[in-house]
Amino acid sequence: MATKPKLYYFNGRGRMETIRWLLATAGVEFEEAEYLETRDQYEKLLKDGALLFQQVPMVEIDEMKLVQTRAILNYIAGKHNLYGKDMKERALIDMYVEGTMDLNEMIMCYPFSSPEEKEKNFALMIQRATNRYFPVYEKVLKDHGQDFLVGNQLSRADVQVLESILMIEEYEPTALSEFPLLQAFKARISNLPTIKKFLQPGSQRRTEPDDRIVETVNKVLQL
Numbered sequence: 257m258a259t260k261p262k263l264y265y266f267n268g269r270g271r272m273e274t275i276r277w278l279l280a281t282a283g284v285e286f287e288e289a290e291y292l293e294t295r296d297q298y299e300k301l302l303k304d305g306a307l308l309f310q311q312v313p314m315v316e317i318d319e320m321k322l323v324q325t326r327a328i329l330n331y332i333a334g335k336h337n338l339y340g341k342d343m344k345e346r347a348l349i350d351m352y353v354e355g356t357m358d359l360n361e362m363i364m365c366y367p368f369s370s371p372e373e374k375e376k377n378f379a380l381m382i383q384r385a386t387n388r389y390f391p392v393y394e395k396v397l398k399d400h401g402q403d404f405l406v407g408n409q410l411s412r413a414d415v416q417v418l419e420s421i422l423m424i425e426e427y428e429p430t431a432l433s434e435f436p437l438l439q440a441f442k443a444r445i446s447n448l449p450t451i452k453k454f455l456q457p458g459s460q461r462r463t464e465p466d467d468r469i470v471e472t473v474n475k476v477l478q479l
């Protein structure tokens with residue numbers, strides 16, 4: 257039996273969360289290595305040569321130690337048939353997903369904003385979600401009238417767009433009010449069995465960032 261992928265990261269969402277989402281969607285059981293809480297743990301990984309670019313996330317999977325979030329996501333999506341059926345579908349998936357990655361970067365960095373920047377960064381994050389990214393996904397669904405974003409079958413694009421929607425809604429519950437097709441999309445994708453399970457309390461999904469995780473990341477990475 258293949259060993260479970262093992263994830264090396266903090267006890268928080270950050271750059272690892274989308275990896276958790278894709279594994280969970282694919283129905284792959286995974287485990288978290290001891291969460292990074294101290295500088296010593298991180299330095300041990302560095303000393304062991306486990307982090308190719310001295311960064312996390314790192315995932316042990318199929319006898320590899322993979323780093324670089326996109327490389328890890330590409331591997332999981334390709335392996336589990338979440339990456340379209342041909343090059344053209346893959347190009348569309350990549351475009352849609354890169355939009356979510358840009359938005360997620362804002363969501364991920366927001367809790368680390370300085371007190372002076374917090375309000376401005378919050379407004380920009382919600383503005384970008386509702387004026388730049390969500391309209392695109394709404395239009396894609398409207399134009400082809402299908403249930404999934406690409407190729408009429410589930411892909412990582414659906415998963416990553418749902419992930420972004422849910423994170424934005426934690427900050428702005430009315431974020432989808434102007435997007436009826438995305439509302440239906442959210443309900444549909446959230447109801448797929450593996451995703452529904454991942455959304456249940458007590459799953460391996462990590463919670464909203466709080467001061468504790470910000471403090472831990474700053475301490476471990478000496479930011």
Ligand SMILES: N[C@@H](CCC(=O)N[C@@H](CS)C(=O)NCC(=O)O)C(=O)O
Nearest residue numbers: 270271310311312313324325326477
């Ligand atoms: N391009 C990398 C960036 C990874 C990254 O910046 N990771 C942070 C933690 S979320 C880190 O390890 N920072 C330490 C450093 O860059 O020295 C990826 O996508 O995985």
